[in-house]
Amino acid sequence: MSDPLSKAATASEIARAVMSGKAKASAVIDAALRRIAAAEPTVNAFTDLVADRARKRAAEIDAGRHLGPLMGVPFAVKNLFDIEGLATRAGSKINVDGPRASRDGALVRKLEAAGAILVGGLNMGEYAYDFTGENAHYGPSRNPHDPTRMTGGSSGGSGAAVAAGEVPLALGSDTNGSIRVPASLCGLFGLKPTYGRLSRAGSFPFVDAFDHLGPLARSTEDLALSFDAMQGWDPDDPVCTDRDIEPTMPTLHEGIGGLRIAVAGDYFTKGGEPECFEAVATVAKALGATRTVVLPHAAAARSAAYVITAIEGAQLHLPRLRTRPQDFDPDTRERFMAGALLPGSWYVKAQRFRRQYRAEVLKLFNEVDIILAPATPCSAPRLGQVMMSIGGVELPVRANLGLFTQPISFIGLPVVAVPTRKSGALPIGVQVIARPYNEATALRVAAYLEKQGTCLSTPA
Amino acid sequence: MADDKPDIARWVDEGAKAIGLPIAPEYREKVIVNVERSLAIAGPLLALALDDELTPLPVYRP
Secondary structure: OOOOOOOOOOHHHHHHHHHOOOOOHHHHHHHHHHHHHHHHHHHOOEEEEOHHHHHHHHHHHHOOOOOOOOOOOEEEEEOOEOOOOOEOOOOOOHHHHOOEOOOOOHHHHHHHHOOOEEEEEEOOOHHHOOOOOOOOOOOOOEOOOOOOEEOOOOOHHHHHHHHOOOOOEEEEEEOOOOOHHHHHHHOOEEEEOOOOOOOOOOEOOOOOOOOEEEEEEOOHHHHHHHHHHHOOOOOOOOOOOOOOOOOOHHHOOOOOOOOOEEEEOHHHHOOOOHHHHHHHHHHHHHHOOOEEEOOOOHHHHHHHHHHHHHHHHHHHHHHHHHHOHHHOOHHHHHHHHHHOOOOHHHHHHHHHHHHHHHHHHHHHOOOOOEEEEEOOOOOOOEOOOOEEEEOOEEEEHHHHOOOOOHHHHOOOOOEEEEEEOOOOOOOEEEEEEEOOOOHHHHHHHHHHHHHHOOOOOOOO | OOOOOOOHHHHHHHHHHHHOOOOOHHHHHHHHHHHHHHHHHHHHHHOOOOOOOOOOOOOOOO
């Protein structure tokens, strides 16, 4: 059990300490704000702090006015989540000139209703069109495990803040990999839930067809606790499911007995550095997974995800591309412009293909419960690195960090990214993929790996 | 038959005009590179033959 005021403390440890009276929420928040002040010059995770609000909320908790499973837990959110009174930056300069949010985003409200305390908004790649965590307006978020390297993105600040131990819990968004990529490069547990499982109301969109929100943390229990607190139908997000809430905490420590676990073959065994395949092998061995399954047409799935993203994203931003092109990040501007010029027939074909691919992959889940795949093709690239060499082929970093995540979010499957780390090396993650609405199973597997010591996350 | 390879620069110039998106000269080259890159990445999708009956999911549920 970590000291609840230390950077190593997990959300569940803090909540237990505050609930039992062993720690004051005010002291937890003051300690978090001190850690943030100390780490920010290095990691650049935060763009906005709401210290007064956090202290006020902590005082209310200490006065006995709120109770919940995340009591006193400091958390922060990617700055595409609405925070009352602030402009929702979504990593951009342009949005700062827009309206202030009139209330918090739905998931911020749900976490606070569970007793957690928002401390600020986090850096991200502009408009979430990013896998690096770099940002021309606010500077790059830097990897706490090696500040000369990328956090991954686009939820880069979310990765940096949790890996640096500034806060134990952060929310991010994942359209093509933006939770799983920073979780992999920063050595964290990250949950991209099933598409539609968590409300996106009060967050700035990118690609409606694929936008997901979810948590990053240093323990599976923290993912489960926060995910359970955030579940539930929300009429303000038309995609949000009206299925019953399915709590994941009760089964988290049930182990892997009876689960059929396989490794993704073919597409997921090529196009990466050796470390990403070693990570999958390590996790597969710990789980006793010897079977391989092939996700048919995974390369086409990645293509289709790219096409839908490029066209939907560009269409969303077309008015701003026309009027304020100079105010875009140079690393997103021309990609958005190019997306606006792609043929509509590509988009429709990609959407038609999605139906076929969904059916093909769901069929695999008749035979297996969990599929393992690399999260990123390599560990953290250097900041500013444009090209990377993978298997001797030079490829652009931006387009390829999501090579293994895109074919999964394309059909909205739930995934827990779990961290691995060899001694002396940077962390790298593995995707634990489950059938739709089976977050509980993916979290069970992640918790087993954590208990065995195969996947551990410690702050830098 | 003439060269099948599309003239991406012309695609960008004419397409931008058609949708009313001014592209400043200093952005043009990178837009062209990105359309070229998109064409390459879209390849595996464009190469697929889909059944006529395969329609998109009107309400997407994973």
